[in-house]
Amino acid sequence: TDNKQTLYQELGGETGIENIVDDLINEIGNDQQIFHYFAKADITHFRQGLIEHFCAISNGPCEYTGDNMIDIHTGMNVKETDFNHLVDLLINAMDQNNVPHSVQNQLLAKLVPLRKDIIYR
Numbered sequence: 740t741d742n743k744q745t746l747y748q749e750l751g752g753e754t755g756i757e758n759i760v761d762d763l764i765n766e767i768g769n770d771q772q773i774f775h776y777f778a779k780a781d782i783t784h785f786r787q788g789l790i791e792h793f794c795a796i797s798n799g800p801c802e803y804t805g806d807n808m809i810d811i812h813t814g815m816n817v818k819e820t821d822f823n824h825l826v827d828l829l830i831n832a833m834d835q836n837n838v839p840h841s842v843q844n845q846l847l848a849k850l851v852p853l854r855k856d857i858i859y860r
């Protein structure tokens with residue numbers, strides 16, 4: 740055993756993740772490059788799904804109950820550069836919440852393997 744915090748705790752727990760996701764949504768709402776993907780999305784549903792997903796992949800006390808990444812993003816034809824752009828907006832959101840870069844990198848590392856399920860579907 741060790742006394743290391745989980746990534747979930749390092750992200751600020753439930754409140755921390757909610758604040759990051761809210762700032763990400765705000766960034767997307769003001770973004771020229773990727774907003775169009777979200778123009779017709781149910782943002783409340785997206786917010787809840789993303790909070791739950793981030794909680795689960797950061798080893799928090801949540802189980803992700805949404806659809807899998809392939810099914811969700813099928814039909815969107817997300818370009819790789821737009822995936823990278825969303826990651827940049829997520830980094831901005833984490834910066835706004837003073838998440839240390841070492842912690843940011845741990846969350847980003849969990850997202851990298853999902854890229855192939857999300858892009859060009």
Ligand code: HEM
Nearest residue numbers: 773776777780781785788789792805806817821822825850
């Ligand atoms: C960083 C990797 C990403 C993750 C972990 C992720 C995860 C999710 C999750 C959890 C949802 C909510 C679905 C639900 O609960 O039913 C969602 C929805 C959505 N995602 Fe992603 N996503 C990612 C990247 C992207 C990218 C790059 C785009 C487009 C540029 C995108 C576009 C969308 C849209 C438009 C929705 C809303 C669909 C709807 O409800 O109408 N996602 N995503």
